[in-house]
Amino acid sequence: MSRTSATTNAARNAVVELLRVSPVADDLATRFAAAGHRLYLVGGSVRDAMLGRLGNDLDFTTDARPREIMRIVTGWADAVWDTGIAFGTVGAAKHGAQCEITTFRADAYDRVSRNPEVQFGDTIEADLVRRDFTVNAMAIDLSTRQFIDPHDGLDALANRVLDTPATPQESFADDPLRMLRAARFVSQLGFTCAPRVLEALHEMAGEITRITAERVQAELSKLLCGAHPRTGVELLVDSGLAAHVLPELPSMRLEIDEHHQHKDVYEHSLVVLDQAVALETEGPDLVLRLAALLHDIGKPDTRRHVPGGGVSFHHHEVVGAKLVRKRLRALRYSKEVIEDVARLVFLHLRFHGYGKGEWTDSAVRRYVTDADDLLPRLHKLVRADCTTRNRRKASALQRTYDGLEERIARIAADEDLARVRPDLDGNEIMRLLDVPPGPLVGKAWTFLKELRLDQGPLEYDDAVAALRSWARAQGLGVAAADQGEPADADEVAGTGAEDEQR
Template sequence: MNFEVWPEAVELGRLFAEQGYELALVGGPVRDMLLHRKSHDLDFCTSARPEQFEPILKSWGHDGFWDMGRKFGTLGAMRRRKDGTEVQVEVTTYRSDAYDPDSRKPEVSYGDSLEGDLSRRDFTVNAMALRVPDLEFVDPFGGANDLAKSVLRTPVNPRQSFDDDPLRMMRAVRFVAQLGFRIEPETAEAIMDMSDRLEIVSAERVRDELTKLLLSDRPRAGIEALVESGLADFVLPEIPALQLEIDEHHRHKDVFEHTMMVLDRAVALETDDDGPVPAPDLKLRLAALLHDIGKPKTRRFEVGGKVSFHHHDAVGAKMTRKRLKALRFDHHVVDDVSNLVDLHLRFHGYIDEPWTDSAVRRYVKDAGDLYERLNRLTRADATTQNRRKEQMFAAAMDEMEQRVRDLKEQEDFNAIRPDVNGNEIMEILQLEAGPMVGKAYRHMLDYRLDNGPVDHEVAVAELKRWFEEQSA
């Protein structure tokens, strides 16, 4: 088998061989090489212990060195090429990971052979290696054949593999999304039977796998696999809960199927790097996935057989915040995704009665930095099969966005403030700092949003009029 290998990998292999140590390129880089995909980082394993290969790695990686993974037998280094690009490598001693039944972190024990190390890998497609510098291809578990068939299978018994590291079950559904693979039946059955084992894995590690899944080319396929496997019951239980029973007259949509459609449509509405929502956008994709999770809690059967989900946006926003916090997402992600869920129905009233300029300003002001994402989420959520309704909705969105562009030519929405500031309010009304000043400020902000920019004298007159009304 012929390989076009990074020269840095061959060079590093020679340095290890000179000291009597084995070195092999392993895992993702080998898989990607066979798929003709680019790998930016190179992973190796070696017969040497960290203290033995640390000097080799430091001498090779003269532009950077790190040892955060030392307790797991891993050291890393970086080198810059002449063209300015970087090559990052991580080298790990042959090892096996196993979980104590009550532990959230793997226990590391060193191994003594490449084949033994590969047997402890997650899937056969990641259990291939290329010895360097000799370029000997090592594939003891048929990974190349599984790769050709787009099949995910564990090198050893899947139950043993998932017992050793339950996070591998999340990686399986992530690879469904990233690579378009299918999970081999015995492996899929083991995941369904052992899904509760995922509870011992830290929320941060689960979050990282979910993030990679959502940022992949096929997030819908990954989420569907997450639900079918039973893993979603422990990661995102709100998603399988969307599989509501449909009433016999089909008076409401299948919420789970609708959500999958919205996720697909949101991905399609992302932009290139020069656009306002460059793909892949984690916040938009999370919002598309979670926007209707409030529906099961708010479903009501009304008189006449109709089904309603009143306030599912507000309920869903609270549920979104709670779930994303539990998964240890960054607070900016938690805030923004929750706000998108809360606002995702805001535009719908525009179709029946086009907004005033004041309402348009409020929409943009409330959306803030999320404006472009919110519009894409709103468009993605319009999954009606009625062609006429679809056209009306799209036309209304187009019209509203044009009005926003026209208004932005006249004023800077991001800088909208009352025409009198807090200090002026205290001076004009002869007030000390306190709740009444805040109340006056909020009134003047509402006045500014309703009327656009006005002369200072007009704003002062309105402030005085309002204050007299409050006093009365």
């Protein structure tokens, strides 16, 4: 339902009032007017102003050509940059505001790539019709305070609907990235797509393959960090876009028959995403959200039917970590993001071996050490992964994890769990074994670290004795400091060969 005329006018007046108290916009408009040009606040800035979420990033458009824009803002702005000048955009900073000023555009697209043949336009109306969605096709003439809305963007905004100024088919053929932007706006703003937009998404999903992986990744990240990531993900999958950009997601929609019951992995993953978001304390966490969405990505490849009508997914966390690395690399995520998400996926199931607290202190140390700086995220992921509707079972799982966290805190109070290191450093290892730097020192260091994880901190003499015994077992001489007859390493601290939780 559209807004009443009075409500519409109030919204328009609110924007005008916002501009009245905006010295940067007013000052900039005055400079353009003095040079004989019009300046408009446009696109997302107008939309966000009406939604009450306008920040310091302001978008403007003008009839002035790029070089003239440069001349007007030089000497006024605190900083000016021209990295986008080939596309008609000049950037300027003033009093903390980041301004992007773009010459009217009337681009033509080859509809093979998404790169337009840049053409400058002469009217605001021609500029607005080429924009992605009607809610982004509104403008305000800063000289006259005239509100310009040729495509009913204000009504679409009032009804929280995404529609396109031209037909969706034309818009998406010009730039297929707009399809991902639709899903992103659904996530960020809580909008829904107009029926004709949904129809075009289904028809044209395959066109997204024209877009580079870097562009896809940027939109996917913004979608996942939105206020409603589940809704955005559902649009990706339902429209068919996910089949091209993140095919593992629709693959998690496993067929369930009456004999082989299990949770719907896709629906379960969406619930885990919701619950992980609810556990965030410092704003959107892309790594946590990716891990929550993809934690069971290995289940389709590991599903096995077992006698009695059951289903197993043995080692899906191992397979899942490999699939995460492969997919996120294809999407050009950074090495740090890839490794963090893959490690969380690999570790997310380990807690389920904890039982009712049967882990030894050694196993707890390994859990902490393997998670390392990801431990706070792992805590959230494991808790979010509890989606059972059985309240008693869910409560028991949460209490058990509370107990594990308490044990971690208790052991950490006695030992520096955040920085578990061998009791002897590399220099001491080289001195005791009389060896130069090299792979052997690394092997000895690893042995001592395993010993530390198994036994906790050792006295110096015990650590030395264990190292010497290990060296003899490797066929090494330890003449440099082999004084006395140390106890066998197995007697001192165990071999460290049993890795209860690896």
